[in-house]
Amino acid sequence: MNEFLQLYKRLLSAQGQLNWWPATEPFEVAVGAILTQNTSWTGVEAAIANLKAADLMTPAKIADLPIEELARYIRPSGYFNIKAKRLKSLIKFIIGDLDGDVTNLANMPLHHGRKALLAVNGVGPETADSILLYCANLPIFVIDAYTRRLVGRLEIADPTLPYDELRILFESNLPYMPEIFNEFHAQIVIHCKNSCKKQPLCANCPILDMCAYGTRQGVKQ
């Protein structure tokens, strides 16, 4: 078994099946993908709650909202002015190219949908891949700061690799299934939030023996 698959199985065993993205509807996932850029999820939750409380969580309603007003709703997520512009760009794409339904990405070839998403202002590779995987259930692995941090700790890959090189490394070492990519990314995020911040690692870390840092630097009791 390769180290990627081993890591996945160990995290899954330790944390259980997560069936995760911290949002319910596909459109909400897409909004969250923009709002979470370089921001912790707690602020994003507050911003999404503001939009839902105002009954604005639809493409058409946000499209009709003045950008200054949208920025006020999403203020807790940080970078609210730039993210308001990016949300508007994404929603213009969803309405214009996807008939208002982000899940229609699943009806086009993956490379075509990804290219179209990357052409949207404010959508980079991580945001595009989050939308493709979590909204459209397409087989693409999401590389984020947590993923880079973890592969660096475990020394199973160079965390400074370009985005697509690291993504392809994960995809080629796992069963090519969106369900696996989805669950593995979720496992990484939850693990890093809960224990991966600790340096040195805590003694009850479920992947301690895989971690070169832990074996070299000692373990925090």
Place this chain on the structure above:
DNA sequence: TCCCAGGTGTCTC
């Protein structure tokens, strides 16, 4: 009070 967090676009060289 300071540091950090699930990126991306723009500008400069």
Place this chain on the structure above:
DNA sequence: GAGACACATGGG
């Protein structure tokens, strides 16, 4: 093409 920088709030 690579690196520096701006964008901003909230929690620890």
